[in-house]
Structure formats: C-alpha cells, structure tokens
Amino acid sequence: MMKKKSEKSILPGSPNEVYSRLEDLGIDMVKDIDAGVSPGFETASRGRSNVKFDESVGCLRLGDRKEERTFVNVGQAKKFMQTVAVANKCKKFLKEGSHTSIRGLFYQLKFSLGESVDEELFSDQSESNPLIEDIETAISVKREDLNLYTDRKGVVAGPMTIKDKFGSEETTIDCRKQGRSGYAIPSDVDNGINFVDVEADYVLVVEKDAMWQRLNEDGFWKKENCILVTPKGQASRGTRRLIRKLASKKLPVYVFTDCDAWGWYIYWAIKAGSMNLAYLANDIAIPEARFIGVTMRDIKEYSFLENLTIKAKEVDIKRAQEMLSYPWISKHEAWVEELNQVLKTKRKIEQDALQGPRLSFVSEYLKEKIHAKKFLP
Amino acid sequence: MMKKKSEKSILPGSPNEVYSRLEDLGIDMVKDIDAGVSPGFETASRGRSNVKFDESVGCLRLGDRKEERTFVNVGQAKKFMQTVAVANKCKKFLKEGSHTSIRGLFYQLKFSLGESVDEELFSDQSESNPLIEDIETAISVKREDLNLYTDRKGVVAGPMTIKDKFGSEETTIDCRKQGRSGYAIPSDVDNGINFVDVEADYVLVVEKDAMWQRLNEDGFWKKENCILVTPKGQASRGTRRLIRKLASKKLPVYVFTDCDAWGWYIYWAIKAGSMNLAYLANDIAIPEARFIGVTMRDIKEYSFLENLTIKAKEVDIKRAQEMLSYPWISKHEAWVEELNQVLKTKRKIEQDALQGPRLSFVSEYLKEKIHAKKFLP
Numbered sequence: 057m058m059k060k061k062s063e064k065s066i067l068p069g070s071p072n073e074v075y076s077r078l079e080d081l082g083i084d085m086v087k088d089i090d091a092g093v094s095p096g097f098e099t100a101s102r103g104r105s106n107v108k109f110d111e112s113v114g115c116l117r118l119g120d121r122k123e124e125r126t127f128v129n130v131g132q133a134k135k136f137m138q139t140v141a142v143a144n145k146c147k148k149f150l151k152e153g154s155h156t157s158i159r160g161l162f163y164q165l166k167f168s169l170g171e172s173v174d175e176e177l178f179s180d181q182s183e184s185n186p187l188i189e190d191i192e193t194a195i196s197v198k199r200e201d202l203n204l205y206t207d208r209k210g211v212v213a214g215p216m217t218i219k220d221k222f223g224s225e226e227t228t229i230d231c232r233k234q235g236r237s238g239y240a241i242p243s244d245v246d247n248g249i250n251f252v253d254v255e256a257d258y259v260l261v262v263e264k265d266a267m268w269q270r271l272n273e274d275g276f277w278k279k280e281n282c283i284l285v286t287p288k289g290q291a292s293r294g295t296r297r298l299i300r301k302l303a304s305k306k307l308p309v310y311v312f313t314d315c316d317a318w319g320w321y322i323y324w325a326i327k328a329g330s331m332n333l334a335y336l337a338n339d340i341a342i343p344e345a346r347f348i349g350v351t352m353r354d355i356k357e358y359s360f361l362e363n364l365t366i367k368a369k370e371v372d373i374k375r376a377q378e379m380l381s382y383p384w385i386s387k388h389e390a391w392v393e394e395l396n397q398v399l400k401t402k403r404k405i406e407q408d409a410l411q412g413p414r415l416s417f418v419s420e421y422l423k424e425k426i427h428a429k430k431f432l433p
Numbered sequence: 434m435m436k437k438k439s440e441k442s443i444l445p446g447s448p449n450e451v452y453s454r455l456e457d458l459g460i461d462m463v464k465d466i467d468a469g470v471s472p473g474f475e476t477a478s479r480g481r482s483n484v485k486f487d488e489s490v491g492c493l494r495l496g497d498r499k500e501e502r503t504f505v506n507v508g509q510a511k512k513f514m515q516t517v518a519v520a521n522k523c524k525k526f527l528k529e530g531s532h533t534s535i536r537g538l539f540y541q542l543k544f545s546l547g548e549s550v551d552e553e554l555f556s557d558q559s560e561s562n563p564l565i566e567d568i569e570t571a572i573s574v575k576r577e578d579l580n581l582y583t584d585r586k587g588v589v590a591g592p593m594t595i596k597d598k599f600g601s602e603e604t605t606i607d608c609r610k611q612g613r614s615g616y617a618i619p620s621d622v623d624n625g626i627n628f629v630d631v632e633a634d635y636v637l638v639v640e641k642d643a644m645w646q647r648l649n650e651d652g653f654w655k656k657e658n659c660i661l662v663t664p665k666g667q668a669s670r671g672t673r674r675l676i677r678k679l680a681s682k683k684l685p686v687y688v689f690t691d692c693d694a695w696g697w698y699i700y701w702a703i704k705a706g707s708m709n710l711a712y713l714a715n716d717i718a719i720p721e722a723r724f725i726g727v728t729m730r731d732i733k734e735y736s737f738l739e740n741l742t743i744k745a746k747e748v749d750i751k752r753a754q755e756m757l758s759y760p761w762i763s764k765h766e767a768w769v770e771e772l773n774q775v776l777k778t779k780r781k782i783e784q785d786a787l788q789g790p791r792l793s794f795v796s797e798y799l800k801e802k803i804h805a806k807k808f809l810p
Contacts, residue, residue, distance in 0.1 A: 152792070155650060157643035160788040166741055167789030205643045211617055220612035223650060227612035235597030235604035236625075237617040240588055243646070248613075266534035266582045269620070273532055273600060364543055408536040412544030415531045 071150050071247065074202065077195040078147045085140070096126030096136070100193040100335060102186075107334040109384045114343030116329040118193075125190060139187045141165055146191070149203035153223075157205045158184050193335050200244035200293070210295035211238035211265070213272055214283030215255040221248040231283070238272065241285075245298045251305070256283040259302050260422070261345075263289065263313040263322055267407055267418070274419045280426075283307070289318075291326050293333070296340045299326065309345040310426060315352060315398070315405040316368070317375035323347050328384065346431035348422065350405045352397035358421065364409035368402045388433045448527050448624065451579065454572040455524045462517070473503030473513070477570040477712060479563075484711040486761045491720030493706040495570075502567060516564045518542055523568070526580035530600070534582045535561050570712050577621035577670070587672035588615035588642070590649055591660030592632040598625040608660070615649065618662075622675045628682070633660040636679050637799070638722075640666065640690040640699055644784055644795070651796045657803075660684070666695075668703050670710070673717045676703065686722040687803060692729060692775070692782040693745070694752035700724050705761065723808035725799065727782045729774035735798065741786040745779045765810045 085095035100106070101121040110117045127136050145164050149156065156164070162184065188199050200206060218229040218239065231239050242249065260282050262268045268286035271277070277284040283302060287295045303309050311326060313319030329341035355361045376395040379385045386392055398404060410418040425431070462472035477483070478498040487494045504513050522541050526533065533541070539561065565576050577583060595606040595616065608616050619626065637659050639645045645663035648654070654661040660679060664672045680686050688703060690696030706718035732738045753772040756762045763769055775781060787795040802808070 149792070154647075154792045156647060156788060156792050157641075157785065159641075159643065159783065159785040160647065160792065163741055163783075163786045163789040164792070167737065205646055208642065220614070222613045223652065225612075227610050229612060229614070233604055235602075235606060236599045236619050237597070237606070240614040240617040242613050264534075264536075265585065266536065269582055270531075270533060270537065275600065360544065364540055406536065406540075408534065409540045411533060411537040412540040415526070415529065415533050415537065415541070 071153075071201070071203075074195075074197050075147060075150045077197060078143055078150070078191075078202075081143060081191075081195055082140075082147075094126045094128035096124055097190075097194045098122050098124055099190045102189060102193070102335055104331060107331050109328070109382075110337070111384075113338050113341075114328060114384070115338050115341030116331065116334040117337035118334050125194075135187065138165070139190050141169060142187050143191050146202040146204070153203075155203045155205055158188065161204065189335060198246075198293075198336065198339070200246060205243045206293045208241060208243040208294050209289075209292040210241040210285065210287045210298075211268065212241055212283060212285045212298065213238040214277040215253075215281060216283060217252045219250040219252055221250075232278075236269065236272065238268070238284075238286075241292070241294050241298055243292075243294050245294050245301065251301060254283075254302065254305055254307070255281070256302075256307060257281045258308040258310060258426070259283045259285060259299060260348075260426075261285045261287065261291075261299060261309065261311045261326065263287070263311075263319055263407060267312075270411070270415065271419060271422075274416055276419050276422070279419075280423065287322065287326075290322055293336075293340065296326060296342070299342050299345075300340060303342045303344050309342055310348045310431065311345050312348045312407060312422065313350075314407050315350040315394075317372040319350075319407070320375060320379060324379070324385070346433065348425050348431060350407050350410065351394055351432060352401070352403075352405065353394065354405070354421075358410075360412060361405060361409060364412050365401075365403040365405050368398055368404040372404050373399060373402065390432045394432060448530075448578070448580075451572075451574050452524060452527045454574060455520055455527070455568075455579075458520060458568075458572055459517075459524075471503045471505035473501055474567075474571050475499050475501055476567045479566060479570070479712055481708060484708050486705070486759075487714070488761075490715050490718075491705060491761070492715050492718030493708065493711040494714035495711050502571075512564065515542070516567050518546060519564050520568050523579040523581070530580075532580045532582055535565065538581065566712060575623075575670075575713065575716070577623060582620045583670045585618060585620040585671050586666070586669040587618040587662065587664045587675075588645065589618055589660060589662045589675065590615040591654040592630075592658060593660060594629045596627040596629055598627075613646065613649065615645070615661075615663075618669070618671050618675055620669075620671050622671050622678065628678060631660075631679065631682055631684070632658070633679075633684060634658045635685040635687060635803070636660045636662060636676060637725075637803075638662045638664065638668075638676060638686065638688045638703065640664070640688075640696055640784060644689075647788070647792065648796060648799075651793055653796050653799070656796075657800065664699065664703075667699055670713075670717065673703060673719070676722075677717060677719050680719045680721050686719055687725045687808065688722050689725045689784060689799065690727075691784050692727040692731075692771075694749040696727075696784075697752060697756060701756070701762070723810065725802050725808060727784050727787065728771055728809060729778070729780075729782065730771065731782070731798075735787075737789060738782060738786060741789050742778075742780040742782050745775055745781040749781050750776060750779065767809045771809060 088095040100118045101123045106119040106121040107116055108119045125136055127133055145161055192199055213231050213234050216231050220227045229239055265286050265288045271284055299309055311323045313322050326342055327345040333340055376398050380395055410421050465472040477495045478500045483496045483498040484493055485496045502513050504510055522538055569576055590608050590611050593608050597604045597606060606616055642663050642665045648661060676686055688700045690699050703719055704722040710717055753775050757772055787798050
C-alpha cells in the first residue's frame with residue numbers, strides 16, 4: 057500500500073510531476089497485486105473530527121488521522137475501482153493536455169465502463185467529490201492539477217499583467233485594461249498562469265460584484281494603486297488561489313463584506329480556509345487577510361449608518377453565536393465585541409449602505425479605513 | 434397624466450435622451466398638480482394575461498392593456514411616491530454619470546427619505562422590480578439605461594473587438610486574445626459599448642461554462658471562425674442583448690444545451706424571450722436562434738449516446754408537457770417529436786455526454802451538425 061508522501065507540497069510544480077505521481081499510485085497497486093495482497097492506498101481522513109485549526113499558520117487543516125482504501129473490502133470494492141478508474145482517466149487527460157469537468161469525466165467513465173459506473177455516485181459534484189478528494193490527498197495534488205475544471209467565479213482589475221499559457225499559445229492579459237468587465241478569474245491559476253509585473257500596494261477583496269463595478273467605475277484601483285478583486289459572494293477555489301499567490305508576493309490583503317452571517321463567512325473562509333477545503337490548508341487560506349468592514353463600530357465614526365442598519369435575520373444571530381464558539385475567532389477581542397454588538401442590537405449593516413450619502417462615499421470610506429489601518433484581525 | 438410614448442423604441446440611443454424622458458415624466462406630473470388633478474403616469478400591464486406571443490416577430494411581448502399609477506389612491510400612494518423617488522435618483526445617477534445596483538439605490542432613498550422608505554419593498558430585487566419596471570415601461574427605457582446594474586454573467590471569445598467607453602477612458606478588448614478566461618460580458622452592452630470588426634461566420638451559445646472552456650481549449654472558435662458564448666446557465670440580460678446585437682449583424686445564432694427541462698428553457702428564453710421580460714420583447718429575444726442539440730434524435734446518428742442517456746426527472750417530464758401546450762412550440766413538428774420522445778422513453782441527454790468517446794468529440798459533433806444544418810427550429 058502506497059503511503060501518503062506527506063513531505064511533498066500539495067503544489068506539484070508541473071504536469072509531469074503530477075503524471076508521475078499518478079503513475080506511482082498505479083505501480084504500487086500492481087506491486088500489491090503481484091505480492092498477492094489487496095491493492096490499496098492511504099488517504100487523509102477528511103471527517104470533521106480530523107479538521108484542526110493550526111495556530112502556527114492560522115488556518116484549518118487536516119490532522120494526522122489516515123484512512124485506507126482497499127479493493128478487498130465488500131463496502132469499498134466498487135468505490136475503490138471507480139477511484140482507480142478516475143485516476144486512470146486523469147492520467148489520460150494530463151497526457152492529452154486537455155481538461156474537462158467532473159461531469160465530462162463521468163461520461164468518459166460511463167462510455168468505457170458501461171453499466172458498471174454508478175450513476176448516482178456522479179450525479180452531482182458533492183457525490184463524486186470524495187473520490188476526487190481521495191486522489192488529491194493520496195498523491196498531494198489539487199484537482200486542478202488533474203486537469204479537472206472547478207467552478208470559476210470572480211473578477212479582478214488592477215496594476216498587474218497575467219501571462220496565460222493556454223494550449224500552444226501564450227496570451228498576455230493586462231489587468232489595467234479590462235474596462236468595465238475586469239478579468240474573469242480562471243478555474244486554475246497555477247498551471248500555465250504567471251503573474252508578472254504586479255505593481256500594486258495592496259489587494260482589496262469586495263464581496264459583491266455590483267460594489268466591485270461601482271469601485272471600478274470610480275477608478276478606485278487606479279487612485280489607490282491596488283488590485284481590486286470580487287469573489288462574487290463566496291470565493292471560488294481559483295479566486296482563493298489568486299489572492300493566496302498575491303499575498304505570497306507580500307501584498308497586504310483587505311476584505312470588505314457585509315456585516316452579516318454571509319459576509320463574515322466569506323471573510324473567514326478566505327482567511328482561515330473552510331472545513332470542506334481543510335485538505336488544501338495553507339495553499340488556499342490567507343491568514344494575512346484583514347477585515348475592513350462594514351463593522352458595527354463604524355457607526356461611531358460614520359453616524360449616518362445608524363439609520364441604515366437593517367434587522368438581523370435568524371441566520372445572522374446563529375452565525376454570530378457559532379463564530380463566538382470558535383477559539384480562533386473568539387481569541388480576538390475586537391471580533392467578540394463586534395459579534396456581541398450584533399447579538400445585542402439585533403441589527404446588521406450591508407456594504408451597500410455606504411452608498412447612502414453619495415455613490416462615491418464607499419471609496420472615501422475604504423481609503424480612510426485602509427490608510428488609518430482600522431482593521432479587524 | 435403622461436401617456437406611454439409607444440412610438441418610441443425601447444432603445445433610447447443616448448443618456449441625454451433617457452434624461453429628458455425622465456424629466457418629461459416629472460414635468461407632466463407637475464402639470465397635473467398645477468391643474469389640480471392627481472399626478473400619475475401610465476404603464477403597460479405586465480400581468481401574465483397581458484403577455485402574448487407575437488407571431489409576426491416570434492417573441493413574447495406585452496399586449497395593449499395599460500395600467501395607471503396615481504398618487505391619490507390609498508392603495509398606491511406610498512408605492513407611487515417611491516416610484517417617483519426612484520425616477521428622481523436615476524436622473525441624478527445619469528447626471529453624475531455613475532451607476533449602482535438596486536441595493537445601492539435603496540440606501541440612497543433610505544438616506545434621503547429616512548423612515549418613510551419601505552424596507553421590505555426593497556428587500557430583494559423581485560420586490561423592487563415592479564417599481565423599476567413601471568419606470569422602464571412608462572418611458573420606454575431599460576433599467577441599464579437608468580444607470581442601474583443588472584446581474585452579469587456569461588463570457589465570450591471569438592473574432593471581434595469591443596470598444597468600451599467607460600468613464601473618461603476607452604478600452605479596446607480583443608475577444609481573440611482572452612486566453613482561457615474569455616471576456617466577461619458586462620451588465621450593459623449598449624451604453625458605451627461598441628462592437629467593431631465582428632468577423633465571425635456565426636454565434637455558438639453553449640449552456641455550460643465547463644463546456645465553453647472545453648471548446649475554447651480545443652480552439653473551436655478559431656477553427657470555425659465563430660463567436661463562442663456561454664450564458665453559464667440561464668442567460669443574463671446583458672448576455673441576451675449581446676447575442677441580440679450579433680444576430681442583428683446577420684450572424685446566425687446556434688444554441689447548444691442539455692436535452693432536458695433546463696436546457697430547453699434556456700434555449701426558448703433566448704429565442705422567444707420570457708414571461709418576466711416580455712416588456713423588453715424583441716430588444717432581448719432572438720427569434721433567429723436555432724437549436725443544435727443535444728436532441729433525442731441524435732441517438733440515431735451517434736449510437737453511443739443510447740448508453741449515455743440518463744433518467745429524466747419529474748421536472749423534465751413536466752416541462753416537456755408544458756412546452757407542448759405552447760402553440761409557438763407545438764407548431765414545430767420537430768419539437769413535438771423531440772419532446773414526445775422524452776415523454777415516451779423517460780430518458781434525457783446532457784451535452785457532457787458527447788465527451789464520452791473522447792473529450793474532443795463534442796467539437797466534431799458541433800461541426801457536423803452546423804455544417805449539415807441539422808437544427809431544430
């Protein structure tokens with residue numbers, strides 16, 4: 057049985073490296089069979105109880121618990137076979153240099169294996185996720201490295217250029233010249249994507265697309281020399297990796313969301329990662345990120361906000377309570393105060409409220425808070 | 434009371450024209466007040482019973498029924514005032530040359546009107562929609578012309594260049610040079626956007642983003658000299674307007690979706706418009722569009738598909754029955770056959786199934802069908 061090569065980074069560096077890790081996985085199974093033992097491999101347990109907050113890095117990651125996947129096990133045999141078939145297909149995609157979705161992968165399997173493919177297992181991404189994640193964790197790669205598309209979402213504009221080596225061509229994208237649209241963040245920002253001449257002073261992440269468009273129209277990123285990103289709600293894997301890569305270039309990352317359940321979730325998922333993606337750990341988390349707002353304490357500074365708060369919903373109250381129960385959040389006094397203020401007043405504030413006095417006010421607010429370094433941790 | 438100027442196109446041509454229509458709306462109300470009558474205006478009834486299929490054009494549009502909005506009416510007074518306040522804000526946005534979302538608009542109103550703004554009325558877009566639609570239909574403009582963002586979605590690549598006059602700058606976007614990402618279709622493709630050097634032979638609309646990425650990777654639009662669009666599911670207003678504008682340049686439009694409830698809906702909404710957007714009629718519908726597939730009859734030609742069909746869900750069955758009840762669909766024998774085939778077999782086919790034999794097969798399929806002109810109407 058192949059042991060997880062934990063000394064390897066989850067970032068394999070090149071498609072050749074991924075290819076050989078897949079090959080090794082197969083070779084080890086053949087060796088098992090030759091030796092007369094059940095072929096199998098080891099993967100990290102991704103159950104909730106094996107997700108820990110790593111204080112030293114500041115992100116959620118998997119603990120040490122491992123699980124075995126093996127052929128000679130009545131409960132696992134079919135799933136095991138399908139996992140091997142998935143690994144085999146991904147190896148083929150890498151060789152061809154072509155990509156597909158998990159749905160495309162399903163039909164490739166169904167075409168070659170016929171009736172033995174469990175339709176239900178692939179009926180949506182959450183069902184087939186465990187198979188792909190088994191492979192990702194077993195050989196320490198991301199699914200993007202296996203030439204599988206993930207849902208892409210989010211746009212970016214600002215002073216940087218991206219070189220996109222795509223098929224046989226290389227395209228240069230100047231993120232200063234994308235007009236009202238911005239550059240659509242791809243599914244995979246590692247393989248074949250290079251960030252050149254990143255000349256910004258910081259990265260500003262804005263929850264809502266309409267707010268991003270507002271700031272883009274105001275020329276915010278030009279005036280402030282920053283990179284303006286919107287995840288369009290919860291951040292996709294591609295958007296998180298993009299922010300992660302910019303943070304690794306020592307750019308400060310500031311996040312601007314609603315002061316509510318969804319906004320806080322978006323921030324903390326960007327900063328500390330999430331339960332579901334704990335297996336990607338600090339390759340996707342950005343512990344350096346800081347929270348700009350909107351905050352309840354903003355009301356002190358910007359008194360007009362008092363009249364623009366709205367009633368907190370049950371989900372906001374529940375989320376605030378939940379967050380207070382996470383030690384990695386409740387250790388920050390500023391967050392405790394903030395969440396308690398929501399629990400006490402049962403009010404919340406949306407980022408759009410900052411457009412109340414005038415549409416351009418939101419730019420003024422952001423500049424003031426960023427330059428005075430008024431962040432929550 | 435101002436009568437709807439029905440001779441005017443819904444496309445006003447310039448922000449100045451929109452501005453003066455808003456001004457006229459206000460002037461007429463002031464005249465009403467001076468004359469001692471209740472200020473009001475006339476708008477088209479947008480109820481389902483006033484939506485008709487216009488055979489001469491081939492799209493859903495509003496009938497002749499009008500409705501009055503007036504101040505001196507207990508049931509309407511508050512809504513009427515808010516509509517006037519919305520029109521006033523939009524006039525300001527036009528003067529400033531800045532845009533915002535409906536949410537941003539809500540906070541502008543809340544800031545200036547305080548407690549008299551009905552929070553619930555603006556609590557989500559569907560609640561505030563009627564107010565905006567009243568103004569859109571009363572003065573024959575689109576909300577995009579009122580400097581309001583709509584949800585944007587969808588990407589495009591292919592042989593054309595877009596000039597984006599955005600604020601004080603003009604950006605040139607070459608849709609041949611957008612790499613793996615494509616060009617993100619803006620909310621508004623009319624005001625300040627010009628399509629220059631459109632050198633394509635046709636437009637291909639592909640339901641799913643992952644399939645779009647697959648075809649983009651295969652260089653489909655280069656080999657075929659076409660414009661490759663994905664609405665990413667149901668088409669946004671911006672994406673429909675973009676396709677509409679390309680169709681008006683005499684480019685044939687082919688649509689490629691799943692053979693299921695959702696796929697058919699996407700096609701028919703692109704082609705004939707939808708109930709909700711019937712007030713935009715042929716400014717948003719593309720009656721010229723043709724359906725490539727996937728179709729049940731494809732199984733005859735591509736026999737491997739037989740094994741790659743999946744079980745139709747209740748929603749698919751219900752939708753097929755519903756479609757057969759629409760005269761503008763059931764008049765097409767090919768569609769009747771197609772839908773009956775689904776009802777009979779209770780099977781459906783996804784576009785991803787065409788990746789079964791090999792990932793690039795979907796390109797071969799599309800080329801064959803387009804060149805042999807095997808479309809459904």
